[in-house]
Amino acid sequence: MKIAYIVQHSYEVGEDEQFDETKIIGIYSSLEKAKSVVDRYKLLPGFREYANNFFIDEYEIDADNWTEGFIKA
Template sequence: MVAVFLLQHYYEVENLEETKIIGIYSTKEKAEVIIRKYQELPGFKLYPGGFYIDEYNLDEDNWTEGFINVG
């Protein structure tokens, strides 16, 4: 199974939630290198703990249960 690693950054200020997709990498280690780089950039350095990495297998469904619209 081939996996990729999705790097995102999330922060919340007052009622604003913001998520940014940083990139998709072939290894977790490559994503971790990018985190260290981005933690020094304007904006990102205010929220250094907002980075997270998710692993996904290619050609595999990741959301299989449907959803409820609360809006």
């Protein structure tokens, strides 16, 4: 089983925080690499103002990672 780590940055936007602004930073082969990228990006303009808004998700490669439907809001 091979694993990939996706680094994302997300924060709420709008006067009433109406929606999320999400950026996929990258996909990495190890958790250590993903954490290193987060440490580096926390110093960049814009990202440093939302330094606690990074997320690292683990995904199995060549596997269905979302197996359910969805409900339209």
